[in-house]
Amino acid sequence: MELLELMKYRRSIRKYHEKQITRDSLQKIIEAGLYAPNAGGGQRTFICAIHNQELCEKIGKLNLSGFDRSRLAGSYVSAEQPSIIDDPAIKNGFYGAPTACAIFSPNNFLYSIPDAFCCAENMVLEAAELGISSCIVARGEETFDNETGSCFLKEWGVPSNYTARCFVLLGYCQGAYPGEKQRRPGRYKIIE
Numbered sequence: 001m002e003l004l005e006l007m008k009y010r011r012s013i014r015k016y017h018e019k020q021i022t023r024d025s026l027q028k029i030i031e032a033g034l035y036a037p038n039a040g041g042g043q044r045t046f047i048c049a050i051h052n053q054e055l056c057e058k059i060g061k062l063n064l065s066g067f068d069r070s071r072l073a074g075s076y077v078s079a080e081q082p083s084i085i086d087d088p089a090i091k092n093g094f095y096g097a098p099t100a101c102a103i104f105s106p107n108n109f110l111y112s113i114p115d116a117f118c119c120a121e122n123m124v125l126e127a128a129e130l131g132i133s134s135c136i137v138a139r140g141e142e143t144f145d146n147e148t149g150s151c152f153l154k155e156w157g158v159p160s161n162y163t164a165r166c167f168v169l170l171g172y173c174q175g176a177y178p179g180e181k182q183r184r185p186g187r188y189k190i191i192e
């Protein structure tokens with residue numbers, strides 16, 4: 001698919017099959033993340049790919065454990081692919097995805113958060129190119145800010161001065177893949 005066409009096709013998927021993605025596909029998606037633009041060319045992000053459905057289930061629950069719904073009044077995300085904002089019955093922030101990549105970056109660096117999300121964007125585009133569904137998920141910080149979470153970080157060898165910023169969920173869409181989403185008008189201007 002041509003790149004712009006692929007960007008229009010890619011959607012955030014929140015209903016996943018149990019089918020796991022291959023290690024080879026995961027490797028390519030990680031590589032795409034590693035090649036993302038990054039502040040000062042520092043290549044600071046660290047990706048921890050959880051290629052294990054059971055573990056994703058556990059961490060997905062941690063991702064939602066500190067979620068505060070009371071500040072969401074009026075928010076709405078998607079009817080086709082409801083998010084935790086739309087459906088309070090969803091108890092797992094990873095929506096049953098069999099793979100989730102946590103993206104970490106250093107604590108004391110001005111562009112840590114943008115670096116992590118640039119990385120995530122490259123990854124979801126590569127996933128779409130490979131026919132793999134994805135979703136960027138926030139609340140990386142809260143997910144590991146508890147005893148269970150910090151045990152995982154130690155076990156995975158995440159540097160102690162690094163914090164999770166977001167996740168990229170990966171898997172195969174259960175049901176129909178949503179169509180292209182219309183863009184709100186008036187969101188750009190070209191100055192000659």
Ligand SMILES: Cc1cc2nc3c(=O)[nH]c(=O)nc-3n(C[C@H](O)[C@H](O)[C@H](O)COP(=O)(O)O)c2cc1C
Nearest residue numbers: 010011012014077083084117135136137138139181
């Ligand atoms: C910074 C950022 C944070 C996001 N966090 C979440 C999240 O925590 N949970 C979720 O289900 N989707 C999350 N998303 C996905 C957005 O909800 C999604 O991109 C948006 O609704 C547009 O839909 P589309 O990706 O299908 O075009 C996030 C996206 C971005 C860019």
